Amino acid sequence: MNRKLGDRAISREAVGMRVGQGGSGPGPHTPDGSAVELYERAPVTGEDQLINAAIDPGSSILELGCGTGRITRPLLALGHQIVAVDESPEMTARVHETETICSTIGDLRLDRRFDVVLMMSYLINVADDEERLRLLRTCAHHVRPGGSVLLQQQMPGMIHAPAVREKEGRRFEVSDVEHLPGNRQAATLTHTVDGRSWSQRILTQNLTDEQLTAQLAEAGLTLTDYLTPDQTWVRARLS
Ligand SMILES: C[S@@+](CC[C@H](N)C(=O)[O-])C[C@H]1O[C@@H](n2cnc3c(N)ncnc32)[C@H](O)[C@@H]1O
Structure with missing residues (x-):
């Protein structure tokens, strides 16, 4: 069963991760949804x-x-x-x-x-x-x-969509931003490097x-x- 954050489903792999955070894409992910191979x-x-x-x-x-x-x-x-x-x-x-x-x-x-x-x-x-x-x-x-x-x-203002940055063959996109009470925001960050993509759903508080x-x-x-x-x-x- 998928967990939900706002109205966004978090992938099955995210179950057992920190509440409100999850990641998808190749290789292992940390409990906060960071992709090991992306950070490498x-x-x-x-x-x-x-x-x-x-x-x-x-x-x-x-x-x-x-x-x-x-x-x-x-x-x-x-x-x-x-x-x-x-x-x-x-x-x-x-x-x-x-x-x-x-x-x-x-x-x-x-x-x-x-x-x-x-x-x-x-x-x-x-x-x-x-x-x-x-x-x-x-x-x-x-x-x-x-x-x-x-x-x-x-x-404040760092997390906003649509936002796409491309540099030296790397693509970074912020999407599905939700502004939540208490200066909190949820967003999906998608990195694409060498044709491989990793998405991380974040929940942060300014x-x-x-x-x-x-x-x-x-x-x-x-x-x-x-x-x-x-x-x-x-x-x-x-x-
Ligand atoms: C976004 S990555 C950034 C890694 C590194 N600081 C960098 O800039 O490349 C965040 C890292 O923090 C770790 N992390 C997040 N919350 C943590 C916690 N409460 N305890 C230990 N590690 C944590 C994650 O496992 C992940 O490896």
Whole structure:
């Protein structure tokens, strides 16, 4: 039986995944619907340089939601040390260059602290306040005093349809956008690379400055600065 999100059916493969999210297309998918083979083919688009410019040389980094190591590898090459975490064993199995941990972010409790905790890819926009707080508490638990928690967040208007982007043989389409109460939106993201397509149904929540600040505070963190003028990249530190 298919699960439903709004009036969109999610594929059979999505059953057992996180509520409201699912993916389809070749190869394995993570519980949030990310396609392993798609992320293996995804290019780096400057995120490594942006992060590198915001942190000290040779930082210890805990990367939460590392996927196939798309950003892990360039940050290692820049001289940082990384522990890479993902809940999907199919994802962590693709990261050979450093220590990996297969765990949900909310449950992770290591006996170590890091100069930097990195949680990118809009994981902060999970549309569930309790889950978001669990993610932030994990960030707070693992960052050293004076260290940085770096978050990448979605901004209002980012998810809109129709939107099609084509670049270097890759096609990206946003479709079936539903605007839901509470600054939430559902959408289908379809990537086509080398004639193969992957679709992911996402459910996200945009956070106002007040919501983000309040949830950071609840987790013991304080927003200190934005790394980018569009405020998608946020730095927080222990309060
Ligand atoms: C969209 S992919 C991005 C991967 C990588 N950050 C990148 O930019 O290439 C998101 C990754 O986060 C992982 N993820 C999402 N929610 C998670 C959670 N609560 N705990 C652990 N991993 C999670 C997924 O399994 C997936 O590999």
